[in-house]
Amino acid sequence: IVCWRRELGTEAYIPQRFPDNRIVSSKYTFWNFVPKNLFEQFRRIANFYFLIIFLVQLIIDTPTSPVTSGLPLLFVITVTAIKQGYEDWLRHKADNAMNQCPVHFIQHGKLVRKQSRKLRVGDIVMVKEDETFPCDLIFLSSSRGDGTCFVTTASLDGESSHKTYYAVQDTKAFHNEQEIDALHATIECEQPQPDLYKLHRIKEMTDYNNLVNCAFIKLLYRAIVSKISCLISGVAIYTGMETKMALNYQAKSQKRSAVEKSMNVFLIVYLCILISKALINTVLKYVWQSEPFRDEPWYNQKTEPERKRNLFLRAFTDFLAFMVLFNYIIPVSMYVTVEMQKFLGSYFLTWDEEMFDEDTGEGPLVNTSDLNEELGQIEYVFTDKTGTLTENNMEFVECCIEGHVYVPHVICNGQILHDCTEVLGSSCHSVHAPFILHKELFFRALCLCHTVQVKDDDSVDGLKKNQLSRRSCIYISSSPDEVALVEGIQRYVCNQEGLRTLCVAYKKLTAEEYSNAQKLLQNAKLALQDREKKLAEVYEKIERDFILLGATAVEDRLQEKAADTIEALQKAGIKVWVLTGDKMETAAATCYACKLFRRNTQILELTTKKIEEQSLHDVQDGSSANYRELFLEICRNCSAVLCCRMAPLQKAQIVKLIKLSKEHPITLAIGDGANDVSMILEAHVGIGIIGKEGRQAARNSDYAIPKFKHLKKMLLVHGHFYYVRISELVQYFFYKNVCFIFPQFLYQFFCGFSQQTLYDTAYLTLYNISFTSLPILLYGLMEQHVSADTLKREPSLYRDVAKNALLRWRAFIYWTFLGVFDAVVFFFGAYFLFDNTVVTSNGQMFGNWTFGTLVFTVLVFTVTLKLALDTHYWTWINHFMIWGSLVFYIIFSLLWGGIIWPFLNYQRMYYVFMQMLSSGPAWLGIILLITVSLLPDVLKKVLCRQLWPTATERIQVKIFFIVKGSPSVVCVTGCIPATSEWYGERRC
Template identity: 35%
Template sequence: MIYSVDVLCNWRSRLVECLRSLCLLICCCCGNKVSAAPETRQVEVGVVDEADKKKHNKIKTSKYTLLMFLPKNLSEQFRRVVNFYFLIVTVIAVVIDSPVSPFTSIAPLSFMVFVTAVKQGYEDWLRHKTDNKVNNQIVEIVYKGVIKEVKNSTIAPGTLVRVKRGREVPADLVLLCSAGEKGKCYITTANLDGETNLKTLRVPPPLVGYTPDILPQNMRIEIPNPVADLYTFYGRLEIPGLDSLVLSTDNLMLRGSRVKNTEWAIGCAIYTGEESKLALNSKYTGNKFSSCELAVNGFLLFFILVLLIEMVVSLIAKLVIEHRNPEKDLYLGPGTTFPPHVSDLLQDLFSFLLLYYYIIPMSLYVTIELYKFIGALFIGWDEDFRCEDTGRPAMANTSDLNEELGQVEVLFSDKTGTLTKNLMVFKTCSIKGNVYEERSNQLYNVERFEEPVDVLQTDIKFFFKILALCHSVQVSSEDMKKLSARLSGGGDTQLMNFFRRKKQNKNPNNGVLDNVSWDSALKEAGSKMDYQGSSPDEKALVEAADRVGVTFLGEEGNNLVLKVGENTEMYERLQLIEFTSERKRMSVILRDKDGKIWLFCKGAESSVFPLCKDSALVEEVNRDINAFAVKGLRTLAIAYREISDEEYTRVSESIKHVDGKSAEALQQLTQQYRVLEQQLILVGATGVEDCLQDDVADTLASLRRAGIKTWVLTGDKVETALNVAQSCAHISETDRRMFLVGVESAGALLAHLDECRRIVAEPGYRDLTLVLDGTSMTQLLDAGAAQAFVDISLQCNAVLCCRLSPIQKAKIVRLIKSSPQHPITAAIGDGANDISMIQEAHVGFGIFGREGHQAARSADFAITKFSMIKKFLLVLGHWYYQRLATLIHYFFYKNLVLGNIMFAFQIQTAFSTQSVYDSMYLTLFNLLFTSLPCLILSVTEQRWPADMLLKNPTLYRSITKNKLMTWSNFGVWCLSAVYHSVVIYMFTYLIFVVPVINLDGNTVDLWSYGAALFHLTMVTVSLKLWLQARYHTLVFVASTLLSLFSYLVFNTIYSLVYLQIDGDVLGTYIRLLTSPAFAFLNLVVVIATLVPDYCVRLASDRGGRPRHAPPTRAPPAALSTRL
């Protein structure tokens, strides 16, 4: 049979379809996903799905609700191994025939859980307040053409949101309407990428001129699924009756950006809540744990192992002794049968557990929690961290990482707003070979400072006219309103007509204004203009021109207005040739009132000088630029030329036929512009200072001496970042620099890395700097060369990373902290774009920024300026880490002393499972008698005073890498505990060999023996803490005396009241206090235990004193009350 080709094709397609269906069925049965989620989604403009609450704009950072707080918090607390261990011990104490009262386990555990719950509940309440403030913020939406006010949390995809000038964008919006000219909307993205400069967004062309009430109906937006990349967005806008329009980042208003210089803008919400790009770039990386906490876990495991060994050894010894001595005294009860029953073995094993488990300090964690909480309060109370301008204090958003401040090895810092104020200030200029400086809003020749120069001289005036015209700066719309109101008395006048008119012809004389009206308007409205621009350098230059008398008054369409002295001049802007990183310059082509066409150009000297024709002046200005650069100023060269009508017409006609979107078209445009930018006449150069934050250079120098390597991670261009890095001394002029910039292939990257390895391996080069950009960073991760980069970068004194997205910043931090070296990292920034980096680092610092407080709210610690980090790390880091290390070691020490004496008593009594201590002593030992002095010392101790730590940053090196929490230090404390417990027990045993030591002639019973041992333990561990302290504040002294006094009072009352909890303690303590032998025993034990410790302390102090440190010091009174 012969089949046609069509039939065969049809059969084959059916067979393929059947096979596909079979595969789908098999995959579904196996539980596998057969397809990924759709890559795009549809949003209907103005249509909201109220049922889908997950896509609403609600932000939640809190952990608990009121209803679920108790069960969830208890669950979290008992998930901690130590807490669960104590819970099991408490259950065992209740269930079995316990040798001690179950209350000794129940009371401390309950107190510990209660205090921790209160602390965590308070911290979560603060998070609830922050969430509610954000979610309940009032925003405006457009509903059926009417403006309504709703809560921020109710915004959902499809909602039309109106954002007024100065307000933050509450969700990711596609711009659909704007009050700006030609559908423009100006925003700042300081919270996203750290830049406070204006950026221009545009309404899709078909919607320009529409108002909210007449927007087309049934519009639909197709968008990709949310991704974190801030700089990439593609979508489609479908308008009924029109072709679909391509959407890009020029149409996207990101959450966290702020509307500027535009009355209002309306956009359709597309990504809300956790799906916004800001939220995706601010993903929380999980709980952070300090190095001390990890060390404590190791110490606890060791003590648990010791406990298990003691239990097993005691059980075996008990069985052996009873087996060898079957005849027992009747008062000891029935002996163990052999072979023993399992129930008897468990009874004895658990009894030993309840006797020995006190070597593990139950109240350690709750004391640490209290110490951290109080330490966090002290941070907010410290006047050194209070901003002088705003009075705002520093804040600790979490108290879990106080001690980690003393372990930082690598600091990652944002640049804009962190190292710098992002405030450019014009300082100096070179005009025709003469150097001028601005002082008190007047210009002075540096060679003759007697009198200010006349700015209206021909060369100087022309120079500042170029600065006032060659830019993309905007005048604040508020200023334009004021001027128009003053000119008109509130109505439409000459000025408003000029700024509102459409371009009718090319003659700017049509817009000439009356100078008298203009002058009076400026005087009444305030002569200082508020400029806003995409470049802070441009803004600084236009403001400088304004200060010296050449004022840019505004623009409308293609017309620019200047006020030069007493005259008002207007120019028609024919072409704006924007700055690009390849060209490194910008130019503007203008027509003046006489019809002449001018090209004004400014840019990097390397880009402008080759286009100039006067080589002698070029050399002279170049010398001035080099002098400016030595002062750390940002420099630009200024040049111009006059263009004939024929030349401009020829070039402009060529430009009209170029499609300005493709890469080839951009290259054609660059070539055409290059034709005009020839034979320029050099006028001079400018020097602008990017103001650094106060004391940045000194702070970075101190951190370097402390062994902390600083990395600067910024979204700025390489040139800008390098300039700032040099100005703040992050990078030295003498450092050898290695560049991984613009590397777009794996092969080129590997070649660059090999060259960097060779440089690092060269002898004699210790001061190295590595410069990296975002493109190269992407290649590093894709090419699997991350470890090579880590090895190279950690050999450098400084690293500068430029053009990074927020996610790339976080990836770099994660890369370094997870490297084999495992350095402790810190990150600091002031914008929402820094949140991921801040939360990724071991310790995060947020600066209260000029544009928002997102970074400060999301960080572990919030400060007001970068220089505060010096005291945070060098002083607080040193104090908090040493305090916590002492607290931890001391807790293990004192409990080990108590537990060793219990173990020694078991040896003496043939492992009878009888406790030598009364249960009340065991209950209150950690809870009341010893915790308070230790807690007070942990918040007041100062190994070195603050001024010495700041003057000697190298002291910081003595505590990094967790040096105080090593096993060797821990072993020293454990040996001290063993020695002290042996001395206490042996001397007590020797004294009590004589049965009659009381004045009344009564013999010493078990409870007197136990009371004596506990008393000596209390005295020894209290004096040990006193000896350990270097800074005896009044509070610490009072707490120690109060602790001993409370012990004395309790024992006195307890021995006078007949309670008989475990045994008969009536009168025991009173008899001990009246015994001379017991007094002698106290003296001998104190000398035998603490004199060796004191000798070790003296040797340690002498060996550990820093160079130039005084042998003694008087405690500063201020610190004793504040920290």
């Protein structure tokens, strides 16, 4: 890399090998969007299946038009492409905003402003306070005399504390553009690496053939923010996608919810049913045609060619034709409806005003909508402590010097003593001369041994700098504990449970000892191999035989409503585990404070003895996790678990251990720092806290919330609603498609298995797209079977939907048999009502298409009214969608059968719908068949509510009667009026 002032004809070392400074997180480009998106969509089994069906319809002679499969497939592909294109456009927009942000370069001795994407390796960059470093830089110099700068790496590793960086020793004295531009240097460095914490090795850096001493340095990485008033100069060494930030970016693994897994299993079942139907009809067709007089009729033009064709080929072709005829049992539009429901439903979470935090100005974020319903299935919550359960706001509260404890105030002899109060044993007295020396050394250590810096502003609220009091100073440090100590010394000279403690000690060194220690440290820092190991050995040698002066205590307060949230989660049947890196005493005290542990319960250590009691709690340290089976055996029998002294990797291992246990529970991990990212990514659902440790956890999570207290409503209300809505949507789709296709199957027994379709092509095409899709989509977005206040007030209702209760095999079989029953009623009801009956004014009987239209009309009205019966939360939008879809069907049928369409080769539906409506028996049959179809479902709701009510139904009815003021009345209806706040229905 050639940098600084370049001589004529001198360019960067092999510049074509270095990328520009553009960051690309988008997935598609304008040119590859269509082929790449189509390839990804057809990798989905369902889409590929319908593509094969569509191609079969094009290749062979099938009973239905290719439009019936092609148009729905096109609709699904188009909607999904629009959704994914929009999401990728947002990524492009974010990339452009980052790549076009202004950056200051040094060019020909002047400061030039350019876009970030134009930065190249070897350019000199100037960065001011609160600006973000545009690429990975070698720190050359700063406006501070000591050649240091303070930065925050929150956007990179999640740590919001300030870190000190040191400039290259031989260049730190250059403070202006002219001095830097007057230099020329060549840098030979390592290949880009993703490790954030490894010191970077510069193999060679020469200035006019002089070797510059910078063998191991800490680079200023892209996305780091400069702090404290100073101007920083650096040379670009890694740009664009070779920066640490880009190399550490990795796409999150695709997570699948329990609902999606159940849906895929159900699809396999229906695919087996589809193949069975096609196989049965193929066999029965040839059994039927085994008699000569039952062969294909003479007027069928394809009869003769078919007879000459190979029997196996004929049977295979017929099998494919039956597959096409019955393929509508697989709901093609269900996938796009589910995706739209998840995408649109996620906005209800982000729009929730109760989850907006005014202190931080932040609201909830949804990074993926694919796991909305998983929020209603959580069985284990793994939470960090610092910054998640606590405020991560350190406050100095106590200190101990020579065994004397100092607190800001304490009750002594019935009086409150303020300021510097000493507590020694049970007495209160002053400290005299023998302790003065240790006191002085104690506070000298606190004042000097830290990284705190004072940031001075020019003015505060209009006051000049010299008018500010010492309390107006802003302290920054690499550790929040240090800031608390320095601030606390201003107020106190001062052991509660749960406090963060720090020991203070000293050791006297002679001049010779100090010189030797300095040489050892310098040699270790310049070591080319095993640098960290050698530094540790030097520190171990120096830091011996210290004299203890005392200890400090810093308090990290519990977050607001953290205890209420944990208590509500436990009532909902969710087990809460705390995974923290803190020591056991501090972490256990926090667990008591937030009511995770109770004072009257026993704390257990790891043992091989099986624990039977469910009211016990458990505390583990990091090494205990190695005993996996024993660990699981104990922890599964405890209502709460605390794991302390945990490294980030161990947190993820704990989550994975529970996730992969034999029960396969649904897990959730929540944290606020970079050390929580591993467990957030490992859990089924990861939630980041938008806190003081940066946004690393929030960016890598599936969802982000401002405070831990918002987890209560997120799970108990939004998660509950999401799961109920999507479960009903999936079951309803399977139900209405069984109702749709089973009459087609029955009709083959009455048409000699000739593959004649029962419905018109237009009805086949629009059934799932227009007639029945919008009402269920709106239901999936807005349905509330109970009120949000009830769900928050009664956390136990969460148990009613836990463990995928609404998508178990029992519920699946019920919906399937309900669809079969309704289909049998549609078909045979219409068949027996109008068998050999003259129904028209001119003496003609209903024909094939009139019969099919009658069945289809009953079908559309029944499945729509079934959804209306299941709806509890009625708004004008619900009324418009449900009744509007029925009106749309009637208007479409009148237009479709009332006009001779010139683009059609046939007019078989002309005047069919009007002829059917002109018949009195047809009206009677429609009303009667709809009533008979809905009756079993209504009876089932009434009986289940009266005989086997769920906890949800019991609470609903109880509150309903309290509100109505008539507790003596017994509710026997299957649906409480929607005008009341309390409504609900039995969920099986």
